Amino acid sequence: xxLTESHRDPFAHAFADLDDFEVKSLAAAFRPRRTTADRVRAxxxxxxxxxxxxxxxxxxxxxxxxxxxxxxxxxxxxxxIDAVACGEDLIERLPDHEFAIPGQLVxxxxxxxxxxxxxxxxxxxxxxxxxxxxxx
Numbered sequence: 532x533x534l535t536e537s538h539r540d541p542f543a544h545a546f547a548d549l550d551d552f553e554v555k556s557l558a559a560a561f562r563p564r565r566t567t568a569d570r571v572r573a574x575x576x577x578x579x580x581x582x583x584x585x586x587x588x589x590x591x592x593x594x595x596x597x598x599x600x601x602x603x604x605x606x607x608x609x610x611x612i613d614a615v616a617c618g619e620d621l622i623e624r625l626p627d628h629e630f631a632i633p634g635q636l637v638x639x640x641x642x643x644x645x646x647x648x649x650x651x652x653x654x655x656x657x658x659x660x661x662x663x664x665x666x667x
Contacts, residue, residue, distance in 0.1 A: 570632045571603050571661060575621070578628060582617035583607035586656070600635070600664040604643070609655040615647075618655040625659060635663045 565573075568590050576583060586606040593602055609618035622642050630637040644658040 567601065567632065567635055567663065568603065570635075571663070572605065574630050574632065575605055575607065575659060578624060579607060579609070579621040580617040582614040583609050583621070583657075598664050600638070600662065603659075603661045603663065605659045605661070607657050607659070609657070610652060612653055615653050615655045618657055621659075622657060630661075632663065634666055636666050638662045638664050 568588060572585060572588060576585075584607065586608050587604075588606075589604040591602045591604075593600060607618070607621075609615045622645065625640050625642060628640060630640070639660075639662040641660050642657060643660045644656075646654075646656040648654045
């Protein structure tokens with residue numbers, strides 16, 4: 532014998548119209564923190580005009596008596612005439628570029644290797660090496 536009797540459907544919420552509910556984005560609540568490597572890749576992509584494709588990125592920690600930091604070796608590929616022009620611009624601008632990476636000082640930025648292939652599909656592969664020092 533039930534003391535109270537309800538004629539309400541206990542599963543009504545499962546079949547309700549979803550427009551009645553407020554949905555908050557989980558992506559904004561759990562956004563991953565950007566690492567130094569993420570910031571290096573973003574800076575190089577911006578310097579390349581967004582035309583390059585990242586092939587590899589190796590990060591190696593290093594330290595001396597007075598400094599500590601990381602060495603980043605980034606390989607980017609540029610396919611097509613317009614992308615290759617952006618890659619050549621990256622090669623020209625990288626050594627003198629002033630990077631803005633929080634908590635890091637870019638001590639050296641060089642082009643270690645360039646592989647330029649001509650033909651029906653022009654292709655440029657650029658290997659950039661950046662040496663970052665921790666500020667502070």
